[in-house]
Amino acid sequence: MSHDRDSLTLVWFRDDLRVEDHEALTAACGDGQVIGLWIRECRSDDGLGPRPLGGAARWWAHESLRVLETELAQLGIPLLFAAGSAADIVPQAAADLKVDAVRWSRRYAPAARRLDAQIKTDLADAGRAVHSHTGALLVEPWTVSPQGGDFYKVFTPFFNAVRDRSVGDSLPAPRTQSSPTKAQRQAFAGHSWVRDLDDLGLLDGTDTGSGSFASARTPQWWRTTVAGHWNPGCREAAGELACLSDGLDGYADSHDVPADPDSTSGLSPRLRFGELSPRQLLAAALDIPEVRDDDRQAWIRQLYWREFSWHLTYHLPAVESEPMRPEFASFPYEDDPEALDHWCSGTTGIDLVDAGMAQLWQTGWMHNRVRMATASFLTKNLLIHWWHGEQWFWDTLVDADEANNPVSWQWVAGCGADAAPYFRIFNPERQCERFDPDREYVGRWLGRGPGDLTQAERSGGDDEPIVDLRTSRQAALAAYDRMKNESAGSNW
Ligand SMILES: Cc1cc2nc3c(=O)[nH]c(=O)nc-3n(C[C@H](O)[C@H](O)[C@H](O)COP(=O)(O)OP(=O)(O)OC[C@H]3O[C@@H](n4cnc5c(N)ncnc54)[C@H](O)[C@@H]3O)c2cc1C
Known part of the structure; x- marks a missing residue:
């Protein structure tokens, strides 16, 4: 019309x-x-x-x-x-x-x-x-603040303050207009700033050639490998939204199982690029009749974690570079490019970590439980600054998000919005036993079949862990104590 x-x-x-x-x-x-x-x-x-x-x-x-x-x-x-x-x-x-x-x-x-x-x-x-x-959000960040404070710094009170707010109805696509004439199109193309999509350089990129895995980022890789796992675009996203019940069914109990591709929705890149709005997702989740209410509510809670990340990002000056807890600015991180390279390339010798990094490199995505385990391993067992891991994820995730990525990294590193920060050090072997007991996930991504030797059963060989989990945990806690003694505490 x-x-x-x-x-x-x-x-x-x-x-x-x-x-x-x-x-x-x-x-x-x-x-x-x-x-x-x-x-x-x-x-x-x-x-x-x-x-x-x-x-x-x-x-x-x-x-x-x-x-x-x-x-x-x-x-x-x-x-x-x-x-x-x-x-x-x-x-x-x-x-x-x-x-x-x-x-x-x-x-x-x-x-x-x-x-x-x-x-x-x-x-x-x-x-x-x-x-x-x-x-982009269900809740405009400036419309929510705690009594007597400027913004929420802990998730649960934030969630309680916003979860029952009405977000209105989703809008249909607008009606068709008359298309521009050929002459109008030619006029558009004549402006000096107009480019073709293929000339934007989105697929260009140079290999730095420095020899390390972490610096050899070739965007063509994504085109050839990751492309097999995804179908970007709002049309495909609408189809995935229609299948949301697969991701929600059993979510409360099984969302931490990385081997099951339906344990979560897999919609994060759709949200990242706005191929779907959070309002569409919320409406769809509320509309699925066959899903149990605890599954539905558990999933909706995660949607609000994304809101919370943006709430923090809106209020903080530089969440990608500055720790939310200021005392962490002096945390004694180590400069260890070799260990960082092992982490990026998935050759740490720790199965869950290596499997996660392989999933990331091959698909541009990693299950949330494994994101937490790999991030904890980098920042606590290897004592490498969260910036490096955040940057690697930023470069390799198809859902790399300006809020969720740094906020989640800070959460795991202990310098972010977490009520129980530094002492939670994920043990990747225990995490594997708990969430991948049949070793289906690690088997899939490490190219070994389920039932192969567990980490504890193996000894020696090429995949000897680059660090001992127990002593590195103690070193992390000692580093934390050093930082605490040196800082006067923070009012975050
Ligand atoms: C170190 C680290 C880095 C991360 N980086 C990113 C990132 O760059 N982009 C990103 O979107 N998420 C990030 N996350 C959060 C989370 O891992 C992903 O959102 C989730 O794995 C996406 O899978 P899904 O769509 O199947 O999620 P589902 O479980 O189906 O959840 C639905 C949606 O809720 C949101 N959500 C789920 N879990 C979280 C969470 N823990 N925090 C915030 N929002 C959440 C996502 O938008 C997700 O698409 C990171 C987590 C960690 C620990």
Whole structure:
């Protein structure tokens, strides 16, 4: 259906690569004609903008954008691509395309918010209407605070404060518009900032050639290997949402079983890139009749863990680089590139850790229970700074998320939002016995069959552990004591 009014709106897509339940897109279509824009952004020298995508996420974004382009085209909406500084490109695009308004879904990391505020001012100064919309979160972070405090620092009170809030109904895809004419398309392509998706460099990348596994990050890897495990794009995401009952069935009891591919939903990259909105997920979970209520509630609680990560990220200046507990700034981490390389390449000799790192490298994803065990091993048994692990995950996870990744790393490292921080040191052998008793998961990812010798039964050989779990645990606790004695304590 074509629209009568003349109004033209630019919808700037970011981490919201969908057409359903998209408030900015729906509002824009209600006003008149729409043009979409996606920018491969770089961070400015003064640190404004989103964190540059890691290798696996770049591959995902590229594929997902291809699908979004097709979905939008079916609605009569062109999607234009650009690369560079959004502070330059968005005002330029708005002027060149002569749009009346610009709309986008909000983002919440401080450096991206500051950039968006600057762009909003520039557009308004140029006489354009600018509207930001909700869409990435169920709860806007500034709408929730504890009595007498600025923001929640512990999950359970946060969850109790927001769990019963209404989030409204999901929106259908907007109605079809009249497609741009050939002449209009040619005019779009003529602007200096417009690129083809394939020219954004999302699949480019260079091997640093330094010889270490951790630095040899080749994005082509993701294209050839990880691609076999995923089908990015909002169309496929909608199909997965329809099968959500598989992931929810038995969730309360079995979500910690890494060998079972249905023990969790596997929807994290869909949320990361906004192929599905959290509101769609919540509505779907509440709607599945055949799922037991404790499974449903346990899963919904996890959705709110994601909200909590963003709540913290919104309120903290630099969650990716600064410990939430300030005393950890002086934690005596060790500089051990060789051990880091063993960890990245999954050659630590600790089965669960190596299996997890193999799953990550081969699929761009790792089960949550194993993420916790591998992260604990790096930061506590190897005493390597959580930054290094966070960065490796950032580069290798298809769901690498600006909030969930650093907040989870800080949680495991003991410097984050956890009521019982440092003393929880996951023993990866005990974790394996408990959550993978038949060794199905480690067998799958280490290329050994279930029933092979357990870690304890093996001795010597190439896969001798690089560190003794018991003595390294004691060393970690001693390092913690040293830090505590040196710091005066914190008010976090
Ligand atoms: C060291 C470490 C790093 C992590 N990095 C990321 C990351 O970069 N991106 C990311 O999305 N998650 C991250 N997580 C959280 C969690 O591991 C993943 O969200 C989860 O494994 C995704 O699988 P799923 O979609 O099947 O989850 P499900 O169990 O089906 O849960 C549904 C959704 O809830 C959210 N969720 C589930 N568990 C958590 C959690 N512990 N914390 C926050 N949100 C959660 C996710 O959005 C997930 O898609 C990390 C966890 C750890 C311990």
